[in-house]
Amino acid sequence: MGKTPTIPAIILFTVTISYLSPKASPLTPEQEKQTLLQIKNFWRNPTSLQSWEDNNNSSTIAHCNWFGITCSSHGFITNISVPNQNIYGPIPDSLCNLTNLTHINLYNNSISGQFPKSLYNCSNLEYLNLGQNYLVGTIPSDINRISSSLVYLSLEANNFSGDIPPGIGQLPNIQSLILDNNLFNGSFPAELGQLSSLQTLWLAYNPFTPATIPQEFGKFKNLRFLWMTQANLIGNIPDSFSNLSALQQLDLSINNLTGPIPAGIWMLPNLEYLYLYANHLSGEINGTIGAxxxxxxxxxxxKLTGTIPEDFGKLNSLTSLGIYFNKFSGEIPPSIGLLPSLTSVRFFDNNLTGVLPSEFGKHSKLWEFDVSNNRISGELPAGLCAGGTLTSVVAFNNNLTGRLPDSLDHCVTLDNIQVYNNRLTGDVPSGMWSAMNLTTVMMYDNQLSGTLPEKLPWHISILMIANNRFSGKIPSRAENLLVFDASYNQFSGEIPANLTGISRLQILSLQGNRISRGIPGSISVLRNISILNLSYNQLSGEIPVELGSLPVLKLLDLSANQLTGEIPPAMAELKLPVLNLSSNQLSGEVPAGLQKSFYDDSFIANPDLCSPSTVLNVRECGRKSNGPNHTSVAHILLLVLGGLALLGTVLFTIVLLVIRDSKRRRIVVGLDLAPWKLTSFFQSLDFTAERILKALTDENLIASGGSGQVYKIVLGNRAREIVAVKKIRNGRKLDSRREKEFQAEVQILGTIRHANIVKLIACISNGDSKLLVYEYMHNKSLDRWLHARYRSESNENVRLDWSTRLSIAIGAAKGLRYMHYDCKPPVVHRDVKSSNILLDDEFGAKIADFGLARMLVNAGEPESVSTVAGTFGYMAPGEDEIHVTVNFLILNFTRQLIRC
Structure with missing residues (x-):
């Protein structure tokens, strides 16, 4: 985004303009040198221009050696190029007194004010770059008065607004017109099509009034690069684009274009890059692309349909092929695997079937391969890493079988492999663990086997191999490992005694293995652990007191082991949202801090455990016997009662085990069995309330907070068949009036449809519990990215780059603008912060958490707290204030983004 001018700079311009007015006649070289010194003084003597110094002993053309200055052979200034020099203030009128000036480059400074008409006096100007500055206002309607020799004009990344004037289409020799990343909120003229010499046109990232692409744009006979990403385009791509014979790159992504892709585009002889993603285009790719x-x-x-044309295999220069998020069906043509230059394959999220071309990777330096979320069967191509450059294999949610490719055994470049939810078998190539840049391994839900090395690759941060057949010991060295999920495998041995080698872990799940011995006291080094699941193993000994010192632990499950002794009182200090110590051999009294109804099922099937409170499902402590009578009748009675008690205990234990297993799969999170009501905000749903309830298990828990827990639930094999469910339990039933208020406000939020607001799909409720079903955001919250929860200090590649950060800030602002201005009634969020800005798989920002959870949790608070829509005392901004809102948000987010 651009910038706004500073008041001191404007005042300085006003004070000095009188003596910096343009001269009437050409200057001598000495006068040009003095003009440069005046300009330096006008710009407040920036240190970058310290070489601009007048030395009485120097020649009259000494300025030709000053920084950023180029002169002709006669000593006249022809070029001023001082980009990135922290220069402040407007452009002085005296600049064009340098009558031989042909090039001006002030890119990425702090130039302020409006577009200076004084530049019209630079009659020989050929190159003008004012990009990345603080310029505001509109481009003058008489911009065509600027030099007719102008070939290059860049005004990108400023704060220009309004329309792009038709007069700009009268610049006869312009070849590059760079206007992207401004605040143009009017129109772009069809007259641009008159620029017959134009080679580069950038209009991207401007909030234009919704408009179609003019047919006149098909007149750009010399155009090579057209960039109109996120320019509010609607309608069809013009058929006249088939005339753009010189076009090399066409980028119309992230707009609202509809209709088919014109067949003529596939016939452009010089086209190298084509980006059309995030539109609503339809139809098929025809077979004319092979030329x-x-x-x-x-x-x-x-929304492209049909099959992938065989003619793709004729594109011998093709390096990157991305046709993701469409509806293509059928097989991938084998000829694509033979392309000699292909480096990137992205076919994910389609309806592709059949087997993969066996030649993938054998004929080119393949580095990216993504066919996830399809219905592909057969094996992964054996030669994926034959070229020695492969970095990423992503093939999850398919029907793949067989072994992992042998070429991965020596694929030292590999950094990402995601093949989960397939039917892969056999040992994982042991050499794969030698890839030093390996960061992400997600192979869960297969039938893979093998062992893990004691020391994992240094960069690895995510290792998820649950529901396989891995065996051996647990690794003890993985310095940057954050997530380790090896549940339901065949690991044995003991938990490493020294855990310092994996001390950065945030999630550790080893349930359902054969791990024995005790839990080591070194568990205290896991200071970042939030989820620890060691259930269904063979652990013995006492629970280490060090568990009570884990500061951010949110889920602890040690159930179904052979743990003995008392529960350490320090564990009551953890304030755990989820705790399960059931089915062990624990004894003694449950610590007072854990004697709460929230933990009512956390201790079952521990016969020697007791509690003085009746809220827990354990025996009551302190109940004394009256002592036996010394009569034979009494002895017989006691024997009978003892036998009945023993039988009852056995039966009770069996029942509890059944209940425990049921609750583990269905209601371990504390849901009761009262009738559930599902309210849908879409015409049709692919799930029922029962299906959601069954999926609320510990394994699916991804976040916990003061108002409830959030679960990730996979409903199908496609990315959009994943939902996030927020469970809110109030602990008391709402009164009828507040229940109606909640339902009304849920209904309002359920009808909101905006690209920057998380969709509320459904609400499931039963008395004191509510389940809010949202679309799932793959990249979680902005807060997690800013504060290193998803960032390894040794891997800079996962940091948010500046363009992404800016896009997130703008997206959040757009979402708030929609809530304040377009919603009837306006919706007030009341809790805008980075943890409530969620990021989709493309890092698009979406606002979430509108206070519904707080409304339920704080049901006993005053009425003003529970109001979401139309809060008293808050007035949504009018249309003239929208840019202020947007800029304010961007400023605040940018401050935080810079700090992080």
């Missing part, structure tokens, strides 16, 4: 010299094709996130 092109494509380098990159990216038409993801549309």
């Amino acid at each position: 092109l010299n494509f380098v990159n094709i990216d038409i993801g996130i549309n």
Whole structure:
């Protein structure tokens, strides 16, 4: 985004303009040098221009050696190029007194004010770059008065607004017109099509009034690069684009374009890059593409159907092929695997079937391979890493079988492998663990086997191999490992005595293995652990008191082991949302801090455990016997009662085990069995309330907070068949009036449809519990990215780059603008912060958590707290204030983004 001018700079401009007015006649070289010194003084003598110094002993053309200055052979200044020099203030009128000036480059400074008409006096100007500055206002309607020799004009990343004037289409020799990343909120003129010499046109990232692409844009006979990403485009791609014979790159992504892709685009002879993702285009790709010299094709996130044309195999120059998020069906043509230049394959989220071409990777330096979320069967191509450059294999949610490719055994470049939810078998190639850049391994829900090395690759941060057949011992060295889920495998041995080698772990799940011995006291080094699940193993000994010192632990499950002794009182200090110590051999009294109804099922099937409170499902402590009578009748009675008690205990234990297993799978999170009501905000749903309830298990828990827990629930094999469910339990039933208020406000939020607001899909309720079903955000919250929860200090690649940060800030602002201005009645969030800005798989920002949870949790508070829509005392901004809102948000987010 651009910037706004500073008041001191404007005042300085006003004070000095009188003596910096343009001269009437050409200057001598000495006068040009003095003009430069005046300009330096006008810009407040920036240190970057310290070489601009007048030395009485120097020649009259000494300034030709000053920084950023180029002169002709006669000593006249022709070029001023001082980009990135922290120069402040407007452009002085005296600049064009340098009558031989042909090039001005002030890129990425702090130039302020409006577009200076004084530049019209630079009659020989050919190159003007004012990009990345603080310029505001509109481009003058008479911009065509600027030098007719102008070939290059860049005004990108400023704060220009309004329309792009039609007069800009009268610049006869312009070849590059760079206007992206401004605040243009009007129109772009069809007259641009008159620029017959134009080679580069950038209009991307501007909030134009919704408009179609003019047919006149098909007149750009020399255009090579057209960039109109996120420019509020609607309608069809013009058929006239088939005339753009010189076009090399076409980027119309992230708009609202509809209709088919014109067949003529596939016939453009020089097209190298095509980006059409995030539109609503329809139709099929026809078979006329084989004559092109494509380098990159990216038409993801549309609604294209049909099969992938065999002619793709004729594109011998093709390096990147992306047709993701469409509805393609059928098999991938084998000819694609033979392309000699192909480096990137992205076919994810389609309806593709059949087997993968066996030649993938054998004929090119393949580095990215993603076919996830399809219905592909057969094996992964054996030669994926034959070229020695493969970094990423992503093939999850398919029907793949067989072994992992042998080429992965020596694939030292590999950093990401995600093949979960398939039917893969056999040992994982042991050499794969030698890939030093390996960061992500997600292979759960297969039938893979093998062992893990004692020391995992240094960079690995995510290792998820649950529901396989891995065996051996647990690794003890993985310095940057954050997530380790090895549940339901065949690991044995003991938990490493020294855990310092995996001390950065945030999630450790080893349930359902054969791990024995005790839990080591070194568990205290896991200071970042939030989920610890060691259930269904063979652990023995006492629970170490060190468990009570884990500061951020949110889920602890040690159930179904052979643990003995008392529960350490220190564990009551953890304030755990989820705790399960059931089915062990624990004894003594449950610590007072854990004697709460929230933990009513956390201690069952521990016969020697007791509690003085009746809220827990354990025996009551302190109940004394009256002592036996010394009569034979009494002895017989005691024997009978003892036998009955023993039988009752056995039966009770069996019942508890059944209940425990049921609750583990269905209601371990504290849901009761009262009738549930499902309220849908979409015409049709692919799930029922019962299906959601069954999936609320510990394994699916992804977050906990003061108002409830959040679960990730996979309903199918496609990315959009994943939902996030927020469970809110109030602990008391709402009165009828507050229940109606909640339902009304849920209904309001359920009808909101905006790209920057998380969709509320459904609400499931029964008395004192509510389940809010949202679309799932793959990249979690902005807060987690800013504060290193998803970032390894040794891996800079996972940091948010600046363009992504800016896009997130703008997206959040757009969401708030919609809530304040377009919603009837307006919706007030009341809790905007980075943890409530969620990020989708493309890092698009979406606002979440509108206070519904707080409304339930604080049901006993005053009425004003529970109001979400139309809060008293808050007035939504009017149309003229929208840019203020947007800029304010961007400023605040940017401050936080910079700090992180």
